[in-house]
Amino acid sequence: MSSTRDSLAVEVPEPIDGLRVALQPAPALSASVAITFLASAGSGRDPPGREGAALFTLESARVAAGPWRRAELARRLDRLGATITTHFGPESSEITVWGPADAWEGLLETLARVVLEPRFDPEDVVKVRREMAERQLRERTQPDRRAELELFHAIFPRGHPYRETGAGSPRSLESLDREQIRRFHRRHYVASEAGVVMTSNVSSDRARRAIARAFRDLDRRARLDPVPVPPPRARGPEVRVRISGLTDVHVRIGGPSLPRSDPEYPALDLAHEILGGRPVLNRLFQNVREKHGLAYHASGELESMAWGGYWAVDAGSAPKNWERTRDALRAEVARLAERAPSCPELDLIRESAIGEIPLSLETTLEAHDLAVDLAYHRLPPDFWKTWPAVLRRVRPDEVRAAAQRGLDLERSRTIVVGAI
Amino acid sequence: MKSQPPRFRRPTLEGFHLPNGLEVWLAPIPSSPTSSVWVWYRVGSKNERPGITGASHWVEHMLFTGSPRYRKGEIDRAIVSVGGTLNAFTSYDVTAYYSTVPREFLDVPLDIESDRLTRAAITDPETDRERSVVLSERERNENWPEFRVEEELQALAFRHHPYRWDPLGYRRDIESMTGSQLREYYRRFYGPRNAVLIVAGGFEPRRTRREIVRRFGPLPTTGEDPRVRIEEPMARGERRAKLTGPGTTPLLEIGYRAPSVFDAQTPSTLLLDAIFGGDAWLFGTGGGWGRAKEHPSSRLYRSLVDAGLAVRAVSEFHPRVHPSLFTTTVLSAPGVRLDRVEGTVDAAMEELKRTGPTREEMREARLRIARGAALAYEGASRTAFRVGWFASMRSPTFERELYGRILKVRANEVREAARAIFDPSSRVIVTYEPTSPGDP
Numbered sequence: 001m002s003s004t005r006d007s008l009a010v011e012v013p014e015p016i017d018g019l020r021v022a023l024q025p026a027p028a029l030s031a032s033v034a035i036t037f038l039a040s041a042g043s044g045r046d047p048p049g050r051e052g053a054a055l056f057t058l059e060s061a062r063v064a065a066g067p068w069r070r071a072e073l074a075r076r077l078d079r080l081g082a083t084i085t086t087h088f089g090p091e092s093s094e095i096t097v098w099g100p101a102d103a104w105e106g107l108l109e110t111l112a113r114v115v116l117e118p119r120f121d122p123e124d125v126v127k128v129r130r131e132m133a134e135r136q137l138r139e140r141t142q143p144d145r146r147a148e149l150e151l152f153h154a155i156f157p158r159g160h161p162y163r164e165t166g167a168g169s170p171r172s173l174e175s176l177d178r179e180q181i182r183r184f185h186r187r188h189y190v191a192s193e194a195g196v197v198m199t200s201n202v203s204s205d206r207a208r209r210a211i212a213r214a215f216r217d218l219d220r221r222a223r224l225d226p227v228p229v230p231p232p233r234a235r236g237p238e239v240r241v242r243i244s245g246l247t248d249v250h251v252r253i254g255g256p257s258l259p260r261s262d263p264e265y266p267a268l269d270l271a272h273e274i275l276g277g278r279p280v281l282n283r284l285f286q287n288v289r290e291k292h293g294l295a296y297h298a299s300g301e302l303e304s305m306a307w308g309g310y311w312a313v314d315a316g317s318a319p320k321n322w323e324r325t326r327d328a329l330r331a332e333v334a335r336l337a338e339r340a341p342s343c344p345e346l347d348l349i350r351e352s353a354i355g356e357i358p359l360s361l362e363t364t365l366e367a368h369d370l371a372v373d374l375a376y377h378r379l380p381p382d383f384w385k386t387w388p389a390v391l392r393r394v395r396p397d398e399v400r401a402a403a404q405r406g407l408d409l410e411r412s413r414t415i416v417v418g419a420i
Numbered sequence: 421m422k423s424q425p426p427r428f429r430r431p432t433l434e435g436f437h438l439p440n441g442l443e444v445w446l447a448p449i450p451s452s453p454t455s456s457v458w459v460w461y462r463v464g465s466k467n468e469r470p471g472i473t474g475a476s477h478w479v480e481h482m483l484f485t486g487s488p489r490y491r492k493g494e495i496d497r498a499i500v501s502v503g504g505t506l507n508a509f510t511s512y513d514v515t516a517y518y519s520t521v522p523r524e525f526l527d528v529p530l531d532i533e534s535d536r537l538t539r540a541a542i543t544d545p546e547t548d549r550e551r552s553v554v555l556s557e558r559e560r561n562e563n564w565p566e567f568r569v570e571e572e573l574q575a576l577a578f579r580h581h582p583y584r585w586d587p588l589g590y591r592r593d594i595e596s597m598t599g600s601q602l603r604e605y606y607r608r609f610y611g612p613r614n615a616v617l618i619v620a621g622g623f624e625p626r627r628t629r630r631e632i633v634r635r636f637g638p639l640p641t642t643g644e645d646p647r648v649r650i651e652e653p654m655a656r657g658e659r660r661a662k663l664t665g666p667g668t669t670p671l672l673e674i675g676y677r678a679p680s681v682f683d684a685q686t687p688s689t690l691l692l693d694a695i696f697g698g699d700a701w702l703f704g705t706g707g708g709w710g711r712a713k714e715h716p717s718s719r720l721y722r723s724l725v726d727a728g729l730a731v732r733a734v735s736e737f738h739p740r741v742h743p744s745l746f747t748t749t750v751l752s753a754p755g756v757r758l759d760r761v762e763g764t765v766d767a768a769m770e771e772l773k774r775t776g777p778t779r780e781e782m783r784e785a786r787l788r789i790a791r792g793a794a795l796a797y798e799g800a801s802r803t804a805f806r807v808g809w810f811a812s813m814r815s816p817t818f819e820r821e822l823y824g825r826i827l828k829v830r831a832n833e834v835r836e837a838a839r840a841i842f843d844p845s846s847r848v849i850v851t852y853e854p855t856s857p858g859d860p
Binding site: 027028029030031032063070071073074075078079080081099100123126127130131133134137138140141142143243244245246247248278279280281286289290293294295296297316317318321348351352353354355356357358359361362363364366418 | 429449451452453454492493496497500501502503504505506520521522549550551552553554555556557559560562563564665666667668669715716717722725726728731732751753754784787788791792794795797798799800801802854855
């Protein structure tokens with residue numbers, strides 16, 4: 001039976017004809033297996049004027065593949081006891097199958113078919129188009145989603161891979177047809193930038209052979225073009241969006257940040273945890289919610305990716321409190337850049353983050369997230385074992401310096417959405 | 421398909437009662453690196469009354485704001501600083517508080533829960549400060565059309581029973597409730613007699629039992645009987661409401677009176693839900709509560725989504741202590757009127773009432789449930805959750821009993837359940853038509 005240490009020891013064998021592979025032992029209590037295919041096929045690769053192509057492709061692919069139409073694939077998943085899910089971002093599209101450990105070969109075959117032979121049946125394309133149109137509407141009418149969208153538009157110029165959420169616009173969605181989706185799939189679901197991550201108790205040799213066999217038809221020759229990344233915008237005015245009929249106001253402040261490969265990332269990660277990341281201990285929760293009672297929800301977000309990153313803090317408040325909430329959020333961001341955290345505060349946050357790692361190994365899917373993260377960021381196989389020591393080396397002044405670069409209020413924008 | 425249900429992977433349970441009435445269940449998982457501690461109270465919004473609606477939920481917030489050994493913020497700090505996670509939730513029937521920690525820190529949550537079980541401070545200043553947070557939580561929910569529709573549906577369906585209001589409570593009650601009212605509510609119901617303590621994961625059972633006796637044993641024998649004796653009479657005639665507001669897509673929700681979790685018809689109603697809408701809540705795929713609710717082979721999906729009439733169509737039957745609702749929720753496709761959607765839902769229900777499920781549908785639904793049950797017990801937290809939910813309903817053994825009965829349900833029993841439940845003369849319907857979105 002596996003132990004805690006085993007699931008942190010992800011094995012990264014030689015790529016199979018360019019296809020990266022990461023193999024992770026399942027946690028001790030696991031009765032299941034999880035397998036993810038990662039493609040460099042996020043919204044950052046949407047062709048100009050065809051925004052939404054990446055997400056449209058992903059969501060259409062997962063519903064029917066090879067010999068299985070939509071209902072047949074669903075029945076197959078039922079018989080296997082499996083669930084298929086997707087995860088999407090500006091840099092990647094991910095498809096994950098999860099199910100009973102004894103069905104792992106069937107799960108792998110299903111995933112490979114979905115990746116290699118999506119049907120893109122006309123009725124599925126119609127259905128996904130409807131869902132994407134609905135998603136676009138939600139982005140316009142739900143205050144948190146609208147604030148996120150507006151912030152992206154405020155800080156990233158046209159052509160930047162992080163500018164759009166992936167849902168596209170009504171016009172771009174209209175321009176996408178089945179052939180466009182097929183083309184996007186052919187071009188981006190290729191071995192050179194892709195990876196397969198498997199969390200199971202199958203032996204490495206056996207797993208690797210099975211993955212090689214399942215994905216043998218993946219295009220090995222194609223190479224993806226580099227993605228242009230124009231510089232983010234400098235500061236600008238506060239953006240206010242009034243939506244009548246809402247009962248609260250969502251305030252979101254954010255700006256560009258550092259890529260994951262930046263040497264200051266560990267210190268920045270701790271800065272983010274102190275500000276708004278670490279559950280209940282973070283300053284936003286403690287001050288904006290607990291001390292001032294301004295909002296039920298107040299937290300921070302840091303996305304450090306390959307082409308760059310962004311940070312944000314946000315809160316939802318009563319209409320009468322939104323200006324105080326905005327000012328409180330700004331004050332907390334500024335305080336971290338002005339003064340290094342105390343040693344006790346840094347130690348508390350750091351040890352909490354380190355202590356949480358065993359909790360990430362409770363279930364197969366939670367452990368799998370660690371391995372996918374490792375594969376996505378191309379981290380070394382022992383990353384999760386060495387990460388605690390890396391965090392323990394970070395000093396308070398380094399946290400402040402990283403906050404000044406990666407949580408920079410001077411280059412931030414403020415978005416206010418709702419009942420203003 | 422084997423005739424016998426597959427064995428659960430649930431750990432062997434050890435249960436006992438303390439003299440003060442506290443019910444305890446230990447679920448040792450020797451190899452687990454974590455331990456999860458849950459305290460379930462058989463107290464929820466069903467125990468409130470107009471004027472103090474939302475009290476259970478507000479008390480949930482207040483139990484993080486101070487008790488003799490833990491001042492405000494110290495509970496969070498004690499758990500999170502060792503890498504643990506904690507939270508709580510309130511429903512119509514129960515309230516639960518939980519922490520999961522690396523196994524060597526099990527004593528931390530045990531100490532916290534024993535301290536706040538009967539001795540939470542709930543001061544007036546903290547109550548007033550938390551009022552805006554609770555209001556903010558409600559306001560946040562109100563921005564979701566789904567929340568507004570669900571709240572309206574419950575209010576239409578229940579005129580007497582406390583399921584009438586959402587666990588968040590009415591806004592006017594949140595604005596007016598006092599610290600004194602919250603303290604009275606807490607002292608009345610929050611005691612060992614109404615609590616179930618679950619410890620699951622990596623721990624040494626004998627030592628843990630000793631610790632529980634030492635920490636929880638001295639607590640007073642408190643907690644008034646939380647059973648609710650109000651019965652909601654069947655409605656005589658359909659009830660409807662039309663809502664408008666910000667939103668995206670026209671939404672329809674239909675509710676039919678459905679049996680309580682203890683009712684003999686509940687197993688067949690759970691299968692009805694799996695066949696009609698694709699949900700399999702208690703024993704869903706992988707035990708992932710709320711996952712994969714929509715299903716392409718379900719009747720609703722085929723009638724509405726496949727036919728291009730809806731973006732999403734699901735049914736939901738989450739049985740409660742008292743009879744609740746079997747609901748159907750549909751987001752219409754662009755340009756499709758809700759009356760057309762409603763007519764199609766009705767036709768799908770009538771078809772199921774007339775012919776019952778096919779043999780294939782029965783086989784698929786049972787298989788989905790069996791496969792899901794086999795994966796239901798991954799990890800200490802999920803184990804503690806499941807043991808706690810069934811224990812607070814009746815007993816952890818109730819799970820196996822219910823599961824066995826589900827797998828024995830026959831097609832004609834599902835048809836009978838459909839006929840009994842899908843009665844148009846006592847249903848409730850809420851529609852939501854979005855107004856145009858705002859712009860800068």
